[in-house]
Amino acid sequence: MNWSHFFALTATHQWGSIFPEICLVVLALSLLIIDVLGGRRIDRRLVARVAITGQLLLVLVAFTALIGTDDRLDRETFSGMLVHSQFGQIMRFFFLVSSVLVTYLGGIFLKKNPLPGTEFHAIWLLVTAALMLLAQSNHFVMLFVALETVTVGFYVLVSYNRNLSNGLAAGLKYLILGGVSTAILLMGIALLYGIAESSGLENSARNALKFDELGKFLEFNSDNSIARTGVLLVVAGIAFKIGAVPFQIWIPDVYQGAPTPVTAALAVSSKAGGFAVLVALVSGPFRPMADLLVPVLSAIAMATILFGNIAALTMRNVKRLMGLSGVSHAGYLLIGVVAMFAIPEARNAIVFYLVTYLLATFSVFGVMAHVSEGGRDDIQPIDVYRNLSRENPFLGGVLALGLASLAGIPPLAGFVGKFLLFYAAFKAQLYGLLGVAVIGVVLSIYYYFGWIKEATFRDWKLSRLEDEPSPRPKVWPELGLAGKIILGGLALLILLLGLYPGPLSSLSQY
């Protein structure tokens, strides 16, 4: 084969278009090199600092790119593997911001636990790069490889605290169940590929793994039973990633056993990755399957909202509580996905909800990472937070704002997110789903405010008996300047987006 033929085949490989992803991989590799060259002489925190600085630079670059690149959008690169759309750009930025916050939480975690840190930061950077590619994938091969890179990274990160038997058990559970879900997803992709390229059918596709060609095939063959099975299996594989019923069974144990920053990453980045894929599929190739997917996704959404909220009611471990409440948030987001079949603009509501979910979840996990003790990261009972607000008003305030935003209390960002989602569902006439969602929100107020009550009002009216010894005063952690800026910034953004949601909702309008 001569070179001109090779260049013709690779003409669409525009490596500049995935500049942020390449930078992340290079950053991860340089962290490893710093570790190898420096050995024991270097400060343990140097690696974390380099990781955060590099990512902050990337966030700046990506933000300037996000504001002004309309001419470079809506084109395919890498022979159709990737598509660059506004939605993909926003999700890329989302994953980058989430990555910076997880790296920051990881630094706190590693300070308290005697574990090597370089591998954590390097693996997390690589996982973020894969997530960013996942959000832009336009081809099932790309989607599968990116999703597997993310999942394999999470297998390692979940069991990162290998001195903890619960952490290893969580990693093993995630490995086995993740393997099963990958097999289901792959079976679905294989069925779709096989049926869409079989020349015995009309309108068979030539390159069925590409999203748009598969969509064209499904438009004409939406009642083919093999195609329907394939679509269902693919959706089931993604449902595992977002933690929707009946694939939510891994969530409490894995969330509890994983290190706190990894739990935050699972709750935000992994879930958002699943939704990015689901939104791309539903707005693209699976759109003709509405008669199948609308009832199925509606049933999943209802079961997910009810299960997540009811199961979270009795949880006393805050990591399990956040996991199960995250299940219910996946349910609310699924309502938006169902609404997308009727009104495609529901995608904006999903993006806005994901952003508010990121802000609120990271402010809660930020407080959790500071309050948790070193060593037993898996045991974080709600009692630890007793009187947090009175003795450390800053941490208590951030926690209360984050939890209230997750519950959807009016002046905060979470309320606007829920309002936009429910409004989209109302316009799509999904009244049954709306009813279930409202019940779910009411239930969620109980456990979110139970936590706030524990932190704020616990000893309000309980007069202590005379002979009872007063509990030893708890030493709350000292926040550094970076911690104050990050947590305060998150809380401020929650308030600002609640009062003035304009800038973000205009950003996601297209």
Next chain:
Amino acid sequence: MVDFLFYLFSLTTLLAAGTVILTRNPINAAMLLILTFVGTGALFVLLGAYFLAAVQLAVYAGAVIVLFLFIVMLLDVETARSGKPNYPGLVAGIGVGALLVAGALVLYKRGDYFTLATLRESVPVGASTRSFGVELFTTYMLPVQLAGVLLLIAMLGVIHIGKRTRDSSGEEASHRQ
């Protein structure tokens, strides 16, 4: 000649696969599983899918079986005693097998999807090593690169979780107690 070879390798594969289930020695079972994979690989060669045959031998007969043998040896599994057979497993196996045979029969009876003509028409990517390689390094360049990242993650993870460090697990843990 091809017919004779087909029957020879099919018979080898079937006999070896049957013995894998029936033998009580796990080492023998693993060895016979290699024979099964080799037989399947030979069938791929007869179909003209040389690359697939090579992958079958390298990955399954090579890597997967070595992994099996490692586990058998590490766990020191003794020869299974002749107890009562695993009835649920038996029923499930027969059920799945019956479904597979039924599916093959249905396809054979219909014969319109997968006649030789339609199969020849669309030469799959993996059929020849050359077209496979060209596709990998042109169309599928980005997924291949990303697979490299995946392997890097796996390597880092294995090193981190498998490594026994004195400063993290041993000494500090005993200091704390």
